[in-house]
Amino acid sequence: MIRRSLAIARTEWAITRRNRWLVMATLIMLLFALALTFAGSAPTGTLGVDLLTVSVASMTTLSVYLAPLLALMMAFDAIAGEVERGGLALILSYPVSRGEFLLGKFLAHLAALAFAMTIGFGTAGGVAAYYGGADTASFTALLRLILTSITLGACFLALGYMVSALSRSATTAAGLSAGLWLIFVVLYDLGLLGAVVIDDDGFFTKVLFPWVMAINPADAFRLWNVAASEGVALTTGLTGAANTLPSWVAPLSLLTWPVLALGLARMFFGRVEP
Amino acid sequence: MDEVLSISHAGKSRGSLRVLEDISISVEAGQRIALLGHNGAGKTTLMKAILGLTPLGDGQITVAGHTPGSAPARTTTAYLPESVAFHVALTGREVLRMFAQLSGVKPADVSPLLDRVGLAHAADNRVGTYSKGMRQRLGLAQVLLGRPKLALLDEPTSGLDPISRHELYAVIDEMAAHGTAVLIASHTLTEVEARTDRIAILRQGKLVANDTLANLTRRAHLPIRLRVRAAPDCAADIAHETAGARVNGMHVEMLCAPDDKMAALRQLSAMGDKVADIDMHLPGLEELYRHYATGEDG
Ligand SMILES: Nc1ncnc2c1ncn2[C@@H]1O[C@H](COP(=O)(O)OP(=O)(O)OP(=O)(O)O)[C@@H](O)[C@H]1O
Ligand SMILES: [Mg+2]
Numbered sequence: 001m002i003r004r005s006l007a008i009a010r011t012e013w014a015i016t017r018r019n020r021w022l023v024m025a026t027l028i029m030l031l032f033a034l035a036l037t038f039a040g041s042a043p044t045g046t047l048g049v050d051l052l053t054v055s056v057a058s059m060t061t062l063s064v065y066l067a068p069l070l071a072l073m074m075a076f077d078a079i080a081g082e083v084e085r086g087g088l089a090l091i092l093s094y095p096v097s098r099g100e101f102l103l104g105k106f107l108a109h110l111a112a113l114a115f116a117m118t119i120g121f122g123t124a125g126g127v128a129a130y131y132g133g134a135d136t137a138s139f140t141a142l143l144r145l146i147l148t149s150i151t152l153g154a155c156f157l158a159l160g161y162m163v164s165a166l167s168r169s170a171t172t173a174a175g176l177s178a179g180l181w182l183i184f185v186v187l188y189d190l191g192l193l194g195a196v197v198i199d200d201d202g203f204f205t206k207v208l209f210p211w212v213m214a215i216n217p218a219d220a221f222r223l224w225n226v227a228a229s230e231g232v233a234l235t236t237g238l239t240g241a242a243n244t245l246p247s248w249v250a251p252l253s254l255l256t257w258p259v260l261a262l263g264l265a266r267m268f269f270g271r272v273e274p
Numbered sequence: 275m276d277e278v279l280s281i282s283h284a285g286k287s288r289g290s291l292r293v294l295e296d297i298s299i300s301v302e303a304g305q306r307i308a309l310l311g312h313n314g315a316g317k318t319t320l321m322k323a324i325l326g327l328t329p330l331g332d333g334q335i336t337v338a339g340h341t342p343g344s345a346p347a348r349t350t351t352a353y354l355p356e357s358v359a360f361h362v363a364l365t366g367r368e369v370l371r372m373f374a375q376l377s378g379v380k381p382a383d384v385s386p387l388l389d390r391v392g393l394a395h396a397a398d399n400r401v402g403t404y405s406k407g408m409r410q411r412l413g414l415a416q417v418l419l420g421r422p423k424l425a426l427l428d429e430p431t432s433g434l435d436p437i438s439r440h441e442l443y444a445v446i447d448e449m450a451a452h453g454t455a456v457l458i459a460s461h462t463l464t465e466v467e468a469r470t471d472r473i474a475i476l477r478q479g480k481l482v483a484n485d486t487l488a489n490l491t492r493r494a495h496l497p498i499r500l501r502v503r504a505a506p507d508c509a510a511d512i513a514h515e516t517a518g519a520r521v522n523g524m525h526v527e528m529l530c531a532p533d534d535k536m537a538a539l540r541q542l543s544a545m546g547d548k549v550a551d552i553d554m555h556l557p558g559l560e561e562l563y564r565h566y567a568t569g570e571d572g
Binding site: 003006007008015085087092274 | 325328364373
């Protein structure tokens, strides 16, 4: 089983490299991460944390936007595009199951994301540490950022496959992916903010709010990084929500999503007639 | 009898449309069957049903005794889709290597195949730079992977020039000689005539013919067309006597059954000088195909 998934993954990886996607994604991550690191270097003194911590805090915010975006951009074509090109019928005429096919795509895409994240955040973090100092805590925060970013990416890859399986064409899948990104990354938070304002420090704000927030994988990612590092929490000002939740909630949410979404993607993929 | 593909009473609906209706075909090892029919007749649908990619409504299909879509059925079946679009960023060799890995053939086996379909020189170029015919050849190369028991070729000649077509049929013959049962979907009888053992024709999802060309020709009983050029002012006479139709001032056209051919000719020659010339048009493959595929004559 894994042999056939690897065959798919190897091919997909070659495509990612060949069409410059890997290079572009890595460059984007690197440039943004570096820019934020240096733009954010001002408050170091006032908060009493090192530059790497500040950098990780800015990169956390960056990753909330970029990781889902990059993941969805890779994933939306995986099924709908393959059906459209007629390639899926041919691939499925071979003794490879739909699950193996999906797993192969996922492995390649995840590897590409992991590569871009590690190089991007790793380099920016390294530069920050070199110029502004670092300690074990801030290095741990950097490592956590990279790993959780990859997990967040995995989650949106899976959501992208789901959308791709539900769409009749790659164009539709692209549109739906954009909508998904907007909902999870922008609208969800806006909605929560609105609810908090209306609620005026009532039950919702005090009790429900952090939980509802943690359901969204993008927010769970943010909460996890903030809650786990005091320095990062200080610099992002998200301490309130993060501290009211038990520490396992955000990690559980972020780790459950990819599994759940992959399962759903596989289920919808099963109904696709190539 | 070594039956590789068995289709019995296969039927399928899409919405209110009956895309396959009570189709029964059996194909033995080494047989080449042409599957003909108009656009939308159901050829591709039938192939996808054989591959287990689309479910059947009624009836059943077995591939070498296995359920369509099951692992053993897929291992024994090769498929060439009607429009193959391999990823443009990959090279021909990479595409083929992936399929080889999926089918369990060793990667070392790929080069001779590329050579076999005449792609050796372009093996390491991207598919994006291939011509339509070259892509079709790449598609054919993957069909040859791992000696399938059954090959389903959906319009394999589309985009091929006459010489490439010839080569394609040589490849098909070779596969058949090795015992592969080959099902070839096509639009033209002319093309598959000499290259297939049996011809199956679909009309709006129904199997309207499934026999050898000789038997189909005999059974169709298509009329022979006689075109008679009349001497000046004699066209009306000839038309009257033979019950033929006047085409213009000079010609009369008449249809006669194959068995009545000599009688008609005798009648015409008895008219002496009135008849200036006779053209005899025997029903061709196009007419034969049209007879079965549309249900109308001539
Ligand atoms: N995915 C689909 N959804 C709905 N209807 C379909 C689908 N695929 C095929 N059909 C319908 O099924 C019928 C048979 O189509 P099919 O593709 O099998 O024809 P075909 O004989 O292969 O035609 P062609 O020579 O044009 O390739 C057509 O009426 C077509 O409209
Ligand atoms: Mg077709």
